[in-house]
Amino acid sequence: MHRAAATGSIALTLVSALTLTACGGSGGKGVAADAKQTLTVWAMGTEGEKLGDVAKEYQKAHANISVKVTPVGWDVAHQKLVAAAAAGKLPDVVQMGGTYLGEFADMGALEPVDTKTVHEGDFFPAAWKQGTYDGKTYGVPWYVDTRTLFYRTDLARKAGLKGAPATMADLQSAAAAFHSKAGTKWGINLQPGGLDTVQSFYPFLYSAGGAILDDQGKAVVNSPAAVHALQEYGAFFDKGLSEKSVRPGYDVTKDFNTGAVPMFLGGPWMTSLLDDNYPNLKGKWAVAPVPADKASVSEAGGSSLAISADSDHKAAARAFIQYLTDPQGQADWYRRTKDLPADVAAWKTGTLAADPSLKVWRAQMETARTTPSQPKLTEITSKVDSAIESVTQGRTSAKAALDKAQSEIEGLVG
Structure with missing residues (x-):
């Protein structure tokens, strides 16, 4: 689920995954994380508009990485993602709404998350569940929302x-x-x-x-x-x-x-x-x-960040996602957008810990539920x-x- 869903402004194009050619991995090791490269990222709605500023900050500390963020409207997101996945041209990193992930994971379009380095216990249970399909995790929780x-x-x-x-x-x-x-x-x-x-x-x-x-x-x-x-x-x-x-x-x-x-x-x-x-x-x-x-x-709503199975920049993509989803990155994202952190540790300091109204949101997320991912x-x-x-x-x-x-x-x- 994502923010636009609550306003009723999304127009999703329903396309069966059966009509698409399954995407595979790149077949090679890809480009090393410390090599000079451009990382392509698609993000939706308000998040797409705000992420460019974070990318600029990231590039200051990672001179070898150029992050190209493309904002995509939620009203056309599904159609664009389907077309890109069918052509094997998804960006290296893509924002996935909760209703999308199972569909694209089922196509073989997404790279499984390395759960040895990204830990389920760091995130709200329902947020982690949204990034999971058929027993594997394909999305790292980025932000959450609830009602x-x-x-x-x-x-x-x-x-x-x-x-x-x-x-x-x-x-x-x-x-x-x-x-x-x-x-x-x-x-x-x-x-x-x-x-x-x-x-x-x-x-x-x-x-x-x-x-x-x-x-x-x-x-x-x-x-x-x-x-x-x-x-x-x-x-x-x-x-x-x-x-x-x-x-x-x-x-x-x-x-x-x-x-x-x-x-x-x-x-x-x-x-x-x-x-x-x-x-x-x-x-x-x-x-x-x-x-x-x-x-x-x-x-439980919100979005995950996923890596294209066809990406040649998976190492750099993993590092960028880690930057966005660790407690410091999550707290910074909240300051910029008011999106609620998916990482539980981000709630332990600053405004997130002190604001009484935010405690209502935190408590509601603890018991929030989500529908299992399905194509x-x-x-x-x-x-x-x-x-x-x-x-x-x-x-x-x-x-x-x-x-x-x-x-x-x-x-x-x-």
């Missing part, structure tokens, strides 16, 4: 609430109180349909103990826990507490600022958006853990998107919608 609850503290007092809702039952009661007592237009913003609706649903699904796929990759999206979660999600729309219409390019922070929407589930970048665009809101909002069902469990994960999640929309629009029951999705996903995971 927590943003809520208007001033409007909560007006609604008679004593704090953030602690349970999913409390969340629905709070949404109703905001609407009826504080006069908000809606109780909470939840995505009603369209691409990546599943991102909004994951905290309900995981907190209820449900999943799309189990750890063995078997479809389990119509389990009783998942049906219960979708019933809870759909209730906000049935009761008029969440907006049913899908508005392209919708920016929830605008309605959060006016008070039309007093609560939403969002990622860490939302903090910067609120601070930068609505300074008058300072002191009037807070973040809280995802309300608990069986437990408080959110999704057709984008197709799989699109089936869940459709199921959610059919419920929020009142077309089918949660059970019927998820039974249909289960059947479709079973066909995709074989």
